[in-house]
Amino acid sequence: MRPLFFIICLILAGCHAGMQAEQQKDSLATTRPTDTLYEDAKGPENVAENEGDLDNDSIINIVCSEALTYAGKHLQDGNYHYEFERFSVKASMAFGHLFEAGKSHLHVRSSAEGGNVLDNVYLLENNSFKLISTDTIAYLEFTSDSIGDVNGDKLRDYMVVTYSSSGCCLRYVYNVRTYDASTGGFSHLYNFYNPDFFPEEKVVRGVGYGHPGEVELYKFKWNDTVLETIERIYRDPENNKQFIRMRGEDGGEPSSRNGEVLKAVPKEYLNIDGYDWFMYKE
The missing domain is CATH 3.30.1120 (Arylsulfatase, C-terminal domain)
Structure with a gap:
């Protein structure tokens, strides 16, 4: 069984239905907060009223942009986690000391069923957000994302897990980015097939x-x-x-x-x- 790696980590992802539900490994369910990202239930202005006017990728980009705008206006709010929907896109954002106490980061995940998942991590630097990690994954291949200590250095690392829709064999792929406290970014990207982590x-x-x-x-x-x-x-x-x-x-x-x-x-x-x-x- 997987050891204590994820007991204290922040779990950012939920499960897809069907095949995705069977593929999900060691995820802790998150409770949908009562807060909403947009004070106006109709959402931001200057967005096409008809979902059909935009493709999923365009909506995902709009959602990501709006999440950044919101986060920029709420830098003093401390740690928070919001989940929300925008047209056909489901999204979540988490802000705070996600990787260490000394620096603040923003995680934004936007997903469109039948389309892609956009998974971004930003470092708050000089009151602005710097993109330090981005992944675009086919919706049916995305399994989870999470934060926790992978290598036993007491720093929290970042991971995106996928399961390819095609292939002959067991094929969980863990894309692990090790955290670098000196820069607030990530030092290495590693790809593991079907791993178990033992940070201790x-x-x-x-x-x-x-x-x-x-x-x-x-x-x-x-x-x-x-x-x-x-x-x-x-x-x-x-x-x-x-x-x-x-x-x-x-x-x-x-x-x-x-x-x-x-x-x-x-x-x-x-x-x-x-x-x-x-x-x-x-």
Whole structure:
């Protein structure tokens, strides 16, 4: 099971219906606040009254712009989280000390069913908002976004999770941006397939992308915000009762000649979310 990584993190995303509901992992439901973003229920002026006059991307851009305008007028309000709808677009915004106590950030997510999800993070700098992260994801592939300590440095990092609508195999992709306290931005972007995070160990364990019998278990170790490969473990292609451990960045073919033979999978992998996929026999 995933350890305590997300117990204290701010969860920014909800679930989509249908397939998305099955894909959602370790998300905490947010309560819709009674506040509304716009004091005028009709919304801002100079916007087409008929939703059909605008495509979804245009509406998403309008919503994002209006959220920035609102946030700029409410810099003294402290931490807040609003959810609202604008025509066909559902949106949320969170403002405050999202990543650390010393700096303020704004997160804006706008989504149009059947269209895209626009996920932006801004740093408040000199009373204006600086864009430090942006992701555009197909609506049906977006799973969640969240904030929490990934690498065990006691700073909160940012993550967007997707699940491709096409592919053969287990394919959660975690797009992780490690936070840099010196700049208020992000230092690195990492993409993980099917990971479990263990910040107290400064370790990531997971399952790669591929068919059972061919796909690997992996273990990475954090050195601050830099990731080091510790090992990969494969099912032995020549003996289905044993496994092959490949150390470090070794890119050779997994075999008893190139790696270390194991009679069993190490216990540290047995409870990760993708273990059943790794062991599945097609």
